[in-house]
Amino acid sequence: MGKMKRILYFRHDKIGDFVLAWPALAMLKRALPEASIEVFVTPVVASLAEACPYVDHIILDTGDDKAIRAQIAERNYDGIVMARSQVRTMFLVRGLGVPYVVAPKLHWYQYCYKHRVNIQMGEGEPVWRKGCRLTERLLRDNDIPIPSLPTQYWDLSAERPKWQAFYQKQADSQLVFVHAGTGGSSGSLPTSHFVSLIRQIHEQTEQPCQFVLTYSGEERKLAEEIHQALADTPVNVALAPPLDKLVDFAKSLVAADMFIAGSTGPLHLAGLHDVPTVGFYAARRSAVHVKWQTLSQAHKRLSFTPPPGRRDGRNMALVDVDLAASKVAAFLNQDQGK
Known part of the structure; x- marks a missing residue:
């Protein structure tokens, strides 16, 4: 096979899932x-895909399969990575004469692809490795060396001062973002837990913390509840200024010294910047805190779960918020100024 000049990567689903495709895209x-390097994505992540430093072109999932298939055919791909495999996507590319298509070993339609990869995760393996396995197979089969991955996927350090000014960062403080919403892959930490967590971090950190409450849509109510509960305390806390575009919110997280959430989507956005992340996850057999870990480096990731068990593992009210606060404060104390 000749040199690969154009590759399409299918990842047409949620924000967090697309973010976790960045290692595979970076590898390509x-x-x-x-x-x-091109991607097939949903409209909700289009602006983020366009901003991705590893993406050169996007095809939007408009739902018009006839038009989408025509777009794919027109671009004459040398390779396709079917990171999200469905019957529908199989028919989108079938019969187009793409020289190399790799897909996961999933469901009966896997046999429609010549190149198939087992993406079953091993113990202690994060979900973002699935896309990398598919990409590695494509590279190996085409005699292309597999490169190392970056430690930071989105370097916006030049924009950090601008975004810190946007969030009105004070010179002697650490910007700690707190997102009280919940995603589909994590449980909901009670609002009272977030209030307690913020108060204790404030009390235990040596350098002043400036807390920013982020939210999306109806999550604003949760942020307002937390803000009101802390109104008569010495805690420096504010609601995040609104940003209309997902990509702007994603970029703005470069300002953070830490991002705390029970929602995997925003956590993953923060991880792109290698920002220290603190996640709250349900305790399940699948080790959700490992499976959905962020892209921040390992020493910058903290995670907390309820006591594991069939009954208690999903009860986020059982998270030891005192322990979480002490560990977060210890991290901020040793990491201040970096």
Whole structure:
């Protein structure tokens, strides 16, 4: 097979799922810097996909399969990575003559693809490795060396001062973002827990903390409840200024010194910047805190769960918020100024 000049990566689902495709996309771009790395995504992540430094072109999932198939055919792909495999996507590419298509070993329609990969995760393996396995297979089969991955996927350090000014960061403080919403892959930590967590971090940190309550849509109510509960305390806390675009919110997280949430989507956005993340996850057999870990480096990730068990593992009210606060404060104390 000749040199691969154009590759399409399918990842048409939620924000967090697309963010966790960045390692695979980075691998493709590093291995094939002259190639056009393209993605098939949903409209909700379009602006983020356009901003991704590893993506050269996007095809939107408009729902019009006939038009989408025509777009795919027109671009003459050398390779396709079917990171989200469905019957529908199989028919989108079938018969187009794409020289190389790799897909996961899932469901009966896996046999419609010549190149298949077992993406079953091993113990202690994060979900973002699935896309990398598919990408590694494509590279190996085409005699292309597999490159190393970056430690930070989105370097917006030049924009950090601008976004810190946007959040009105004070010179001697640490910006700690707190997102009280919940995603589909994590439980809901009670609002009272977030209030207690913030108060204790404030009391236990040596350098002043400036807390920013972020939210999306109806999550604003949760942020307002927390803000009101802390109104008559010495805690420096404010509601985040509104940002209309997902990509702007994602970029703005470069300002954070820490991002705390029970919602995996915002956590993953923070992880792109290698920001220290604190996640609250249900305790299940699948080790959700490992499965859905952020892209921040390992020493910058903290995670907390309820006591594991069939009954208690999903009860987020049982999270030891005192322990979480002490560990977060200890991290901030040793990491201040970095």
